[in-house]
Amino acid sequence: MSQSLERGLTVLGALGDGPQTLDGLATAAGVHKSTALRLLRTLEANRFVRREGAHHYRLGSALFDLANRALEDVDVRDAARGPIRELAENTGHTIHVAVQEGDEVVYVDKVDSRHAVRMYSRVGRHVPLHCTAVGKALVAECPPAVREQLAHRIEYPRMTASTVGSAPEFLAELDRVRQRGFAVDRGEHEDFIHCIAAPVRDGSGEVVAAVSLSVPQVLLDIDGLLALVDDLLRTTGQVSAELGGRHEPTNGEEDR
Incomplete structure (x- = not known):
């Protein structure tokens, strides 16, 4: 598994426990805040993550859509x-x-x-x-x-x-x-x-x-x-x- 993909999945897993700060997500993924921010921007652009305020994040609508599609199958x-x-x-x-x-x-x-x-x-x-x-x-x-x-x-x-x-x-x-x-x-x-x-x-x-x-x-x-x-x-x-x-x-x- 690529390192970026693994980190992105770690971020999504952490958000599954509820809204998180940038600092908290960086810690969960074991990366610097700047790296975490780049991951989050990519996830946000694809609606897997939603930003609330300056540095708070939660799961986005695309993830729920995928989950529902998987369950419907x-x-x-x-x-x-x-x-x-x-x-x-x-x-x-x-x-x-x-x-x-x-x-x-x-x-x-x-x-x-x-x-x-x-x-x-x-x-x-x-x-x-x-x-x-x-x-x-x-x-x-x-x-x-x-x-x-x-x-x-x-x-x-x-x-x-x-x-x-x-x-x-x-x-x-x-x-x-x-x-x-x-x-x-x-x-x-x-x-x-x-x-x-x-x-x-x-x-x-x-x-x-x-x-x-x-x-x-x-x-x-x-x-x-x-x-x-x-x-x-x-x-x-x-x-x-x-x-x-x-x-x-x-x-x-x-x-x-």
Whole structure:
């Protein structure tokens, strides 16, 4: 990667955390202010950056346009739009649609909870595979060799006291997900949030996305959340049907 491109991407990444000063962006990119200013002028000319005042910057409209185009190319987003809104209306809780991107998960759509207490997330956010229900649902049905390779490749940052911490633990959890037909996050990513997720399949039967239902524990305990599994599975079945696939019934009624 060229040095200028790498620095420009670093600047955009820093702006993703919110508006920044010229000094702050120069520090983030590890360059002199004059070099940072040249980068910013190029980005501003192409609408990737917008200047506010003398030396304050924020992300520009071109970046949002590109992001929306990229997300619109994910067919599952269109297929899921109606079903996930119906699920959100029926349950009142936060719904996510996620896809795998490398060794992480990225949210491609979301419907917010109608409750005042809710989890923080956003479309485009990347989260780990090993401690999220969507991550487990996405990789549980990969071929065994792929699961093994992935489990031994990824890192296992401990997000909470409940986070899976090793490849053997993760593989055992994926086996449970395969048996049940859905995944559970019991406060593993955020200790005050628990989630359930199920896979979405295309016409070839391949898992192409996952849909999750996330609830703060103060609003609903784990038994109440698991009581919503059938609603979740109906939703993923509808989305799969839109993509030409079919929903596989769960084998894990005893685990609910």
